[in-house]
Amino acid sequence: MCVGFGCNSGSSEKAEAAKEEEMQRGEESQESNWEESQESDWRAADWEWPGYDELYNKQGEVIGRRTKQKEEEKMDPFEVIYCHIKGLPWPERVLVECHSEQLRTQLQRVWPNNQKLRMKATYPVKGKDLFLKLDKLKQCVDTKFMDGIYNGAETDESIGQMQLRHLIRFVDTQFLDTTEMYERMKTSGRVSFDMLWTFMTPGENVVYRCGISDEQLCGKIWKAVYKLNDSCPPKWCLQLRLDVYDYNCEGYQKYSRIKEVLLYENEKPLRGFEVYPYKFMEDSGEIEARLLDRGSHFGYLTSAVRYRYMEFKGSMYSKKRNYFGNMQIVKENADGRVMVDQFRFSKIVTDREMENAEPSSMVA
Numbered sequence: 001m002c003v004g005f006g007c008n009s010g011s012s013e014k015a016e017a018a019k020e021e022e023m024q025r026g027e028e029s030q031e032s033n034w035e036e037s038q039e040s041d042w043r044a045a046d047w048e049w050p051g052y053d054e055l056y057n058k059q060g061e062v063i064g065r066r067t068k069q070k071e072e073e074k075m076d077p078f079e080v081i082y083c084h085i086k087g088l089p090w091p092e093r094v095l096v097e098c099h100s101e102q103l104r105t106q107l108q109r110v111w112p113n114n115q116k117l118r119m120k121a122t123y124p125v126k127g128k129d130l131f132l133k134l135d136k137l138k139q140c141v142d143t144k145f146m147d148g149i150y151n152g153a154e155t156d157e158s159i160g161q162m163q164l165r166h167l168i169r170f171v172d173t174q175f176l177d178t179t180e181m182y183e184r185m186k187t188s189g190r191v192s193f194d195m196l197w198t199f200m201t202p203g204e205n206v207v208y209r210c211g212i213s214d215e216q217l218c219g220k221i222w223k224a225v226y227k228l229n230d231s232c233p234p235k236w237c238l239q240l241r242l243d244v245y246d247y248n249c250e251g252y253q254k255y256s257r258i259k260e261v262l263l264y265e266n267e268k269p270l271r272g273f274e275v276y277p278y279k280f281m282e283d284s285g286e287i288e289a290r291l292l293d294r295g296s297h298f299g300y301l302t303s304a305v306r307y308r309y310m311e312f313k314g315s316m317y318s319k320k321r322n323y324f325g326n327m328q329i330v331k332e333n334a335d336g337r338v339m340v341d342q343f344r345f346s347k348i349v350t351d352r353e354m355e356n357a358e359p360s361s362m363v364a
Contacts, residue, residue, distance in 0.1 A: 075100070080095070095127065
């Protein structure tokens, strides 16, 4: 009986083992088919990129977010995240997370100095930044890798090109009406708050006013972002960081200036802002010529005539303490004063605060 029981038990165990092995092969086959389908999805010409919503509380913390994919799963080339923050203008709500190394390699041709594109496994890019670089993205497309033309082996370059075309298709779809709105506002000279980012772009030369003399100065936009400012209570604004050059009595130095355009309703004239890009103005040539002429004249006064007396005419500004002990800027009449050039004066009286004035028209 024992032998017979042992034989039956062995047959039963073998049958169960075979059944488990067959089920395991079936599961592996299903996983393989699933992986193949996942891999082939983005290779389709009409592949739809995944999009997710993220919900935030008043403190800007994420309170609802899509589930991250497991590490062992195949990641999509890129995902689109829509950030739901109360009051945030729509251009800042669209975020693209680039997972594919081949796609990030293609993007490096547009942003060659961005080392994070190479170093990070997932790199987020704002949708509005992709739109501003759309022309350059399209220039990176190699026609020999287009569908129906390229029949060679799959390489990192061919994969990156295919994923780049998907990304361009997303930008064209997402910002379908933006180009039309931009052209209309450029023609009318009036712009809405949520479209300012299309006019005040990084690298654009802008005109702004000096906080002391109220004279027009020129700067270059380094960064433009919609955010809450530091006022109390905070207000939504388009914050601009400008790169400017200023003279510090010894030479020209590069500085940053922060300017803000506060939230407003409807559309406003572009020239009515404290800071605006002058290339859209009808008299842009005159504005640029005036700025260059004044800059060259100032450069002459601070270099070629550094060691001689100059007569000043106009107003002079100085810092003085008021009754409450606070520093304030005081405007004084400087007509007829003779002043030593600032470079030498600062060496003679090293502990005195420097003052400035408008040079007389007699000085050339």
